[in-house]
Amino acid sequence: MRPRIGHDDAMRRWNGWGDEGHTAEVSEGGLALLAEKLGPGRPPVDATLAKVVAAVPTSRAKPGEFLDLDPEGRVRHARGQSFPDLVDLRSGRLDAVPDAVARPRTAAHIRDILVRAKAQGARLVPYGGGTSVTGGVSTRRLPDPVITVDLSGLAGVREMDERSGLVTVGAGTTGPALDSWLRERGLFIGHEPQSFDLATVGGWVAARGSGLRSFGQGRIEQLFAGGTLESPAGTMVMPPFPASAAGPDLRQLVLGSEGRLGFLSDVILRTSPVPEIEGMEAWAMPTWQEGCEAARAIAQARLPLSLVRLSTPAEARTLLAFSDHPGQVKALQAYIRARRKPHAWALLITGVAGARNLARLARNEAAEIIDAHEGIRLPGLAEGWFAARFRTPYLRNALWEAGYGSDTLETATDWSRVPTLLSRLEAAIEQALLPHREKVHVFTHLSHLYPTGASIYLSFIFRLGSTPEATLTWWRAIRAAAASVIAAEGATISHHHGVGADAVPYLRTEKGPLGIAALEAVTRVFDPDGLMNPGVLLEGPKR
Numbered sequence: 001m002r003p004r005i006g007h008d009d010a011m012r013r014w015n016g017w018g019d020e021g022h023t024a025e026v027s028e029g030g031l032a033l034l035a036e037k038l039g040p041g042r043p044p045v046d047a048t049l050a051k052v053v054a055a056v057p058t059s060r061a062k063p064g065e066f067l068d069l070d071p072e073g074r075v076r077h078a079r080g081q082s083f084p085d086l087v088d089l090r091s092g093r094l095d096a097v098p099d100a101v102a103r104p105r106t107a108a109h110i111r112d113i114l115v116r117a118k119a120q121g122a123r124l125v126p127y128g129g130g131t132s133v134t135g136g137v138s139t140r141r142l143p144d145p146v147i148t149v150d151l152s153g154l155a156g157v158r159e160m161d162e163r164s165g166l167v168t169v170g171a172g173t174t175g176p177a178l179d180s181w182l183r184e185r186g187l188f189i190g191h192e193p194q195s196f197d198l199a200t201v202g203g204w205v206a207a208r209g210s211g212l213r214s215f216g217q218g219r220i221e222q223l224f225a226g227g228t229l230e231s232p233a234g235t236m237v238m239p240p241f242p243a244s245a246a247g248p249d250l251r252q253l254v255l256g257s258e259g260r261l262g263f264l265s266d267v268i269l270r271t272s273p274v275p276e277i278e279g280m281e282a283w284a285m286p287t288w289q290e291g292c293e294a295a296r297a298i299a300q301a302r303l304p305l306s307l308v309r310l311s312t313p314a315e316a317r318t319l320l321a322f323s324d325h326p327g328q329v330k331a332l333q334a335y336i337r338a339r340r341k342p343h344a345w346a347l348l349i350t351g352v353a354g355a356r357n358l359a360r361l362a363r364n365e366a367a368e369i370i371d372a373h374e375g376i377r378l379p380g381l382a383e384g385w386f387a388a389r390f391r392t393p394y395l396r397n398a399l400w401e402a403g404y405g406s407d408t409l410e411t412a413t414d415w416s417r418v419p420t421l422l423s424r425l426e427a428a429i430e431q432a433l434l435p436h437r438e439k440v441h442v443f444t445h446l447s448h449l450y451p452t453g454a455s456i457y458l459s460f461i462f463r464l465g466s467t468p469e470a471t472l473t474w475w476r477a478i479r480a481a482a483a484s485v486i487a488a489e490g491a492t493i494s495h496h497h498g499v500g501a502d503a504v505p506y507l508r509t510e511k512g513p514l515g516i517a518a519l520e521a522v523t524r525v526f527d528p529d530g531l532m533n534p535g536v537l538l539e540g541p542k543r
């Protein structure tokens, strides 16, 4: 298996995304675009790891087997990858760190940790890859000790049923580790979130995510076949039935449970044969509206493509400005200028993967639809974008260092509401910092497409404030503006990032009082003493 960048490993950056050894630079074009739209960045002075570790308070946890009280390990597990997490880590203002990090290697170890946590009144935070962007693994200040349970020790393939295409893996297994093991056997899962290098299988399921290839491979709920949940109330085994009419499906309770019901120890996933061929293409669509119509037609034709993604003209321009290959961009712009208005085109990316003949057929059907909507093929662009897909998150580190904050948010709605929701969201985000005399650069794409609707994925960049508090105030203003539009338009508060701690109030609006009461009741059954991940998904249990 390919070695992972472990979160207890010095290879992993403690206050940003990814591997210490990898860096990204914001291109000259990208910096020029931001300076023009937002003004010059305000590079901050970051705290050092040594300083933050030196300020870690004494642990309130009782020492014991599997429990690590080392301050550096506690800092490294104190936050995930949300924007507030980043501000806390970069500024060194950690108002709470876990009292201990537990490192179980088996389900029996987890049961032991559950018993000991109950005995000392501690709360437990399941920590997979720690890539949550919603505060799902962030330590909050609580009256009781907090133990973050690092599940990376539960890694590796347990069983492979090749005939059924079912693989059973430890929940702490990362995407690359599983992918290389399966590919050696001619199989793959094809769940590829952009956080692929660090996120774990347990986190995929618990946060109910969606990967880049969801159009072809499905979301995690289509790939999750079963597994084992170790909850405070006991063990629940979920068999990998291909389908079942035996009442409501308990696997659906675990999908998106965000650590509130217990720990997934083993996960069973549905595999597919490695695609015989794979290809990507990019297309310039004459307008956003035309691009949307083509994307909808492709989704409703249910073509067996692997991915479909549509960027607004603003996002297309931003992607080109941020490209590290200005020469290629110039050539591409000249190519488009000769055929299109240079600024109005939307960028459609389509991909095929699978058996040669079927892939060719699907590609040609899609091309016919795109042609009917006056799309023109852009040579070379899609391959470069696809190859760089796991490197893009490193840009967030570089933007921060250049004095800009960047974040994303996502939602989903029906096709009939996509245009209004998207334009209202962009307007709300763009205007959110006007009272603070700051601007926001926002750009959007439809990231996951379905016959009845799409996920809208917005990226936004703004200048960092002169203090961490100012930066956070601005970020909150942007998020609140977007969330109120999402609620007003009846869309979902998350299509794939999950709820975490950040979106708890909005979940209440989305599910309604009866829905929330049902979820709270389920939580009490699995976790009667309120040990698990308090304040995430639902409000913290009252004790």
Ligand SMILES: Cc1cc2nc3c(=O)[nH]c(=O)nc-3n(C[C@H](O)[C@H](O)[C@H](O)COP(=O)(O)OP(=O)(O)OC[C@H]3O[C@@H](n4cnc5c(N)ncnc54)[C@H](O)[C@@H]3O)c2cc1C
Binding pocket: 017, 080, 081, 125, 126, 127, 128, 129, 130, 131, 132, 133, 136, 137, 151, 171, 172, 192, 193, 194, 195, 198, 199, 200, 201, 202, 203, 204, 205, 206, 207, 208, 209, 210, 211, 212, 258, 259, 260, 262, 263, 264, 265, 393, 496, 497, 498, 500, 533, 536
């Ligand atoms: C740069 C970047 C890009 C991203 N891109 C995508 C994307 O394309 N698609 C997508 O869906 N998401 C994406 N995410 C969000 C995140 O990576 C996913 O939600 C991912 O599935 C989380 O996996 P993880 O192992 O890191 O979980 P963690 O962040 O460790 O945990 C997430 C939640 O699940 C719980 N949890 C974790 N493991 C277990 C377990 N074994 N049992 C019970 N509960 C558990 C945690 O308590 C927490 O509530 C991205 C994040 C970043 C930072």
